Amino acid sequence: MCSGRVDLEHVLRAFSNKMDGVFIGGCRLNECNYATQGNYHALSMVLLCKRIMQHLGLNPERLRIELISGSEGGLFVETVNGFVRDMKALGPLGLGEGIDEKGLRLKLQAATNLVPYLRVVANERLRVRFNTEEEYEKFYSSEEMNRLFGELVADRLEMSQIMLLLRERPFSTGELSKILGLTPSEISRHLISSAKQGLIRYEESQKRFALA
Numbered sequence: 001m002c003s004g005r006v007d008l009e010h011v012l013r014a015f016s017n018k019m020d021g022v023f024i025g026g027c028r029l030n031e032c033n034y035a036t037q038g039n040y041h042a043l044s045m046v047l048l049c050k051r052i053m054q055h056l057g058l059n060p061e062r063l064r065i066e067l068i069s070g071s072e073g074g075l076f077v078e079t080v081n082g083f084v085r086d087m088k089a090l091g092p093l094g095l096g097e098g099i100d101e102k103g104l105r106l107k108l109q110a111a112t113n114l115v116p117y118l119r120v121v122a123n124e125r126l127r128v129r130f131n132t133e134e135e136y137e138k139f140y141s142s143e144e145m146n147r148l149f150g151e152l153v154a155d156r157l158e159m160s161q162i163m164l165l166l167r168e169r170p171f172s173t174g175e176l177s178k179i180l181g182l183t184p185s186e187i188s189r190h191l192i193s194s195a196k197q198g199l200i201r202y203e204e205s206q207k208r209f210a211l212a
Contacts, residue, residue: 008049
């Protein structure tokens with residue numbers, strides 16, 4: 001199967017099913033076996049997913065893509081064995097990051113709910129084409145990418161978590177701040193924006209926010 005067929009949703013599903021790491025192997029750039037050059041897409045997807053994981057407090061090293069020629073069987077075995085050793089050293093997903101099981105489920109579900117939106121962002125705002133892995137990595141760690149990620153993704157991830165929590169019961173700003181590790185002002189900004197869109201309402205009697 002072409003590595004370009006691996007979707008962000010597949011990666012998040014693996015982590016949601018308690019996989020401690022995800023390894024994706026693909027052809028080297030400009031050596032695509034299917035002439036679709038899907039490995040470029042796979043590389044971009046992985047680097048975006050790593051940014052998302054980092055924002056959620058998950059170790060991005062739990063996701064790895066390696067572009068290896070089909071004739072390099074020895075290198076492939078060595079790389080996979082190294083990845084397994086690294087995952088054992090990191091420990092179980094969530095536990096290794098100090099995130100409890102409920103918090104981990106919340107973060108992964110929030111990201112999963114945004115997959116359709118993230119596909120659009122990747123295709124329309126983050127579509128780039130470079131010749132080397134180094135150029136891709138440089139772009140995804142650049143100031144321009146920091147700006148785009150903050151503008152297009154970060155706030156959506158935080159709001160997605162808030163909406164999931166509000167499905168359970170009403171919460172105050174302080175409660176949401178404590179659960180999500182965001183400042184009260186950041187939570188208030190999200191809540192005010194969502195209230196203006198008619199997504200949530202403030203319940204005066206409880207002094208808490210609830211879904212509209």
